[in-house]
Amino acid sequence: MKEGLVVKDLAIDYGSVAAVKGVSFTITPGELVAVIGSNGSGKSTLIRAISGLIAPTRGSALWNGETLLGKKPEDLVRLGIVHISEGKSVIPELTVAENLALGGIWRRDKSDVKLATQESLHIFPALTTRLEQRADSLSGGERQMLAIARALISRPQLLLLDEPSLGLAPLIIEQIFVAINNLRKKYGLTVLLVEQNAVSALKIADRGLILHLGELIRSGSPDELMQDPQLRAAYLGF
Amino acid sequence: MFIDTLLIGISSGAIYSLMALALVLVWRSTRIVNFAQSGQAVLSTYIGYEITVKTHNYWISLPLAIVCGALIGSLVDLLFMRFLSKRIKSGPIAEIAPVIATLGLLGLIQSLIGLIWGNAFLQYASPLSAKGFTFGTHTVPFSPQNLFIVIASALVLGIFGVVFRFTNLGLSLRAASFAPEIAQLAGIRVGRVRNIGWSFAGAAGAVAGAVITPTSTLSPNSLDLLFVSGFIAAVIGGLDSLVGAVVGGLVLGIGFSFILQYISSSVTFLVGFIILMIVLLVRPRGIFGKGVGRNA
Numbered sequence: 241m242k243e244g245l246v247v248k249d250l251a252i253d254y255g256s257v258a259a260v261k262g263v264s265f266t267i268t269p270g271e272l273v274a275v276i277g278s279n280g281s282g283k284s285t286l287i288r289a290i291s292g293l294i295a296p297t298r299g300s301a302l303w304n305g306e307t308l309l310g311k312k313p314e315d316l317v318r319l320g321i322v323h324i325s326e327g328k329s330v331i332p333e334l335t336v337a338e339n340l341a342l343g344g345i346w347r348r349d350k351s352d353v354k355l356a357t358q359e360s361l362h363i364f365p366a367l368t369t370r371l372e373q374r375a376d377s378l379s380g381g382e383r384q385m386l387a388i389a390r391a392l393i394s395r396p397q398l399l400l401l402d403e404p405s406l407g408l409a410p411l412i413i414e415q416i417f418v419a420i421n422n423l424r425k426k427y428g429l430t431v432l433l434v435e436q437n438a439v440s441a442l443k444i445a446d447r448g449l450i451l452h453l454g455e456l457i458r459s460g461s462p463d464e465l466m467q468d469p470q471l472r473a474a475y476l477g478f
Numbered sequence: 479m480f481i482d483t484l485l486i487g488i489s490s491g492a493i494y495s496l497m498a499l500a501l502v503l504v505w506r507s508t509r510i511v512n513f514a515q516s517g518q519a520v521l522s523t524y525i526g527y528e529i530t531v532k533t534h535n536y537w538i539s540l541p542l543a544i545v546c547g548a549l550i551g552s553l554v555d556l557l558f559m560r561f562l563s564k565r566i567k568s569g570p571i572a573e574i575a576p577v578i579a580t581l582g583l584l585g586l587i588q589s590l591i592g593l594i595w596g597n598a599f600l601q602y603a604s605p606l607s608a609k610g611f612t613f614g615t616h617t618v619p620f621s622p623q624n625l626f627i628v629i630a631s632a633l634v635l636g637i638f639g640v641v642f643r644f645t646n647l648g649l650s651l652r653a654a655s656f657a658p659e660i661a662q663l664a665g666i667r668v669g670r671v672r673n674i675g676w677s678f679a680g681a682a683g684a685v686a687g688a689v690i691t692p693t694s695t696l697s698p699n700s701l702d703l704l705f706v707s708g709f710i711a712a713v714i715g716g717l718d719s720l721v722g723a724v725v726g727g728l729v730l731g732i733g734f735s736f737i738l739q740y741i742s743s744s745v746t747f748l749v750g751f752i753i754l755m756i757v758l759l760v761r762p763r764g765i766f767g768k769g770v771g772r773n774a
Contacts, residue, residue, distance in 0.1 A: 293659065317665035324663075331657045334649075342653055345646050346665035394665060 243304055244268040244430060245290075245398060250299035252282070252289050259285040261454040262299065269304075269397075272424055272431040274441035276465075277451035283434040284326055286451065287402050290432070291323035292316050303398060318346065320397035327406050329387040332376035336367055339375050339386055343393030353393060360389035363423065381412035388419065398430045405437040413437065417444050442466060482618045483739040484732060489624040490707075491731020492631030496686035497708025498715060498723035499638065503679040506718045507655035507672050509573075512679070514554060514580040516705030517587035519683035520698060522547035524591055526688045527602040527696055536604045536692070543688045544681050551680020555673050558583060588698040597698060604692035627689045634685050635724055638678065642720065651675055706747075707734075710754045716764025725766065 245267040252260040260282040267273045277283040289296045292313040301308040303321060313323065323329075330339050340360065344353030361368050364385040370378065375386060384404055391399060404420065405413040421444040424431050435441035442448050442462035450458040450471060458471060465471055497515070504512040512518075526543030530536055559576055566575045606622040642648035653661040654671040662668050686708075687701055694700065711730045715722025730753070734746045757764060 291663065293662075312667075313662045314665050314667050317663070322663070325659065329660055329663065331653055331660055333656045334652065338649055338652075341646075341649060342661070342664040342666070345650060346667075390664065 244271070245432065246300075246302045247290065248300045250286065250289060250301060251297045252285050252294065253297045254285075259454055260289070260296075263451070263454075263456050264299075265449055265456065265459070267398075267430055267432060269430050270424075270428050271446045272421070272433060272444060273447045273449060274433045274435055274438075274445035274462075275449045275451050276435055276438045276441060278436060280453070281451045282454040283436075283451050284402055285454075287323065287400050287432065287434045288325075291321065291400050293323075314346070317394055320395065321400065322391040322394050322396035322398070323400040324387045324391055324402065324404065326402040330375045330378075330383050330390070333374065335372055335374055336378070336386060337371040340367075340371075340390055340393060343390035347394070352395070356393045356395060360392045363392070363419070364389050379412075380408050381416065384408065384412075384416050385419070388416075388423070392423065392427075396427075396429065398432070399424070401431060401433045403435055403437075404433070405435060405440055413440050417441070420444065438465075479739070482620060483735050485618070485620040486624065486739075487732030487735030488728065489620065489627045489731070490734065491728035492628050492635075493686050493690045493704060493727070494707045494711045494731050495724040495727025496631055496634060496682045497704055498711035498727045499635070499720060500679040500682040500686070501708060501712045502715070502717060502720055502723045503675050503682065505712070507651070507658075507675045508559065508576070510559065510576045510580065511709075512554075512580050513577070513705075514583035514587060515679070515683050515708075516701045517584040518547065518550045518554065518680055519687040519705075520696075520701045521587050521591060522550055522680070522684035523602060523687035523691050523696060523701070524595055526684075527595075527600055527691075530602060540688050544684045547684020547687075548677040548681040551683075552673055552677040554583065554680070555676035559676075560669070591698040595698075599695035599697050599700075602688075602691045602696045604689075606692070608693050621693075623689075623693055627693075630685060630689050634682060638682070638720065647671075647674065651678075703747075707731075707750065710750050713754055714757050714764060716766040719764070719766035722764055722766025726764075 247266070248264045249262045250260060250264070251258065251262045263286060265273070275283050275286065285294065288294045290301050290308060292308065292311050296309060303319060306319065308316060308321070340357055344356065347353050366382055367386060367389060375383060378386060401420065404416055408416065417440050420431070423429060433441055433445065442465060445462050448460060448462050448465045449456050450465070458465065500515050501512060504510055522543045525546045526539040529539035529542050533539065558579065562576055562579055566572050604623055606626050608621045608623045610618045610621050642652060650661070650666045650671045651674065653664065654666055654668045655675070658668050686704065690704065691700065707730055708727065711726035712723050714729060715726030730750065733753070734750065737746050737749050
């Protein structure tokens with residue numbers, strides 16, 4: 241049995257448009273891998289296919305030997321795979337407390353849900369005083385914290401993060417990425433992070449993959465990728 | 479006289495609220511205006527009627543009619559709507575097809591009822607008197623059955639309120655209707671939860687049918703006007719808001735009652751439609767649409 245996330249020859253078409261063209265990569269348990277790509281590179285499509293939101297055309301994705309494709313997102317959550325979707329994955333009409341409760345709503349072990357909720361609030365204390373407020377009263381950064389806190393209550397093993405930096409101020413992005421890095425160390429999480437903000441993502445990643453027009457064109461350590469002049473010009477913006 | 483009119487208004491408003499609630503429950507999770515709702519409600523009322531024919535007991539028929547109403551709602555989703563949305567995913571007809579289908583379903587249910595029970599007016603009798611309470615020499619138009627209508631509706635609305643506000647099922651229902659994808663990613667089985675929404679709607683319609691019908695007669699079309707009022711009430715309330723549906727129903731019921739009493743019975747529906755048009759023109763998202771009331 242192969243451990244971790246193993247993606248093989250994953251291809252996704254939107255009608256006649258090939259959004260992802262046969263991508264293969266592996267993430268070992270506890271590793272944080274950043275997939276860097278610009279708009280339209282297919283990175284969101286890739287992550288959405290892994291979490292069961294869209295059906296791929298071909299290929300496979302295994303988590304600890306178990307096949308993921310063909311399963312519904314709600315079943316993947318039960319396998320410990322939690323996807324935080326692009327643009328603050330919270331429900332604005334619900335209160336902060338209700339959004340948090342969603343993370344544990346399917347779980348049987350209610351005492352651990354309670355414990356996990358306390359832990360999450362301890363990690364993001366800013367949420368504690370806002371529990372009864374609607375989520376749409378939160379700032380962008382706070383919403384992202386809420387989304388991560390909710391995910392933690394599901395006790396995930398594999399986190400799929402789709403552009404957590406989207407629409408956030410640089411200082412907030414910094415905070416969110418530090419929090420993600422701390423959490424994965426604390427809980428031994430495996431993380432697939434899909435980002436346009438290459439610098440922030442590569443700072444915390446163990447490994448980086450560059451996705452360009454649906455193809456993985458480069459992989460390497462963050463240092464290697466940061467040094468590459470061509471990539472710096474194209475994706476890192478410096 | 480004022481109090482009488484108000485009480486009558488509350489009684490019919492409560493029924494409109496139930497109908498509006500049934501519509502909103504389906505609309506907000508599926509974006510389908512369920513025109514079959516009056517058909518579903520009248521079918522469950524016929525089932526209630528059939529049970530009273532066999533058992534001579536309204537109090538046995540009532541809960542069974544409600545259960546059947548819930549079941550019918552669930553089946554409409556499982557056998558009909560899910561199949562339809564899988565078949566027609568995109569294209570110009572995708573959004574309107576389910577709504578047209580509910581109209582077809584309405585015709586189907588009402589014809590089926592005609593085949594089974596005939597089109598004659600039947601009496602679905604309740605043991606409660608439909609004659610108004612008498613205080614001294616003054617008899618008010620508000621009867622024990624009216625009182626029961628108000629109590630039953632309040633009970634149903636209260637139960638829904640508690641379920642939606644304080645239970646995991648209610649949270650799942652709200653999450654699945656506000657943001658199905660996020661709900662799914664949080665582990666909620668959205669398809670199943672939606673189906674529960676359909677059965678809640680069916681149950682609410684069944685209560686409306688089973689408590690109002692003893693005050694008049696039962697026929698395949700006997701709840702159609704009620705549906706129209708429920709629809710107007712739901713639009714007034716913003717279609718998306720459960721609280722809005724209830725308030726819309728009460729406003730409309732009380733409004734109709736006063737018009738009936740102080741102006742003329744011939745203008746009540748006219749006024750209903752005028753209110754509908756004004757709401758659509760001035761505040762298309764309804765009084766409770768977006769913002770206030772979306773929490774409940």
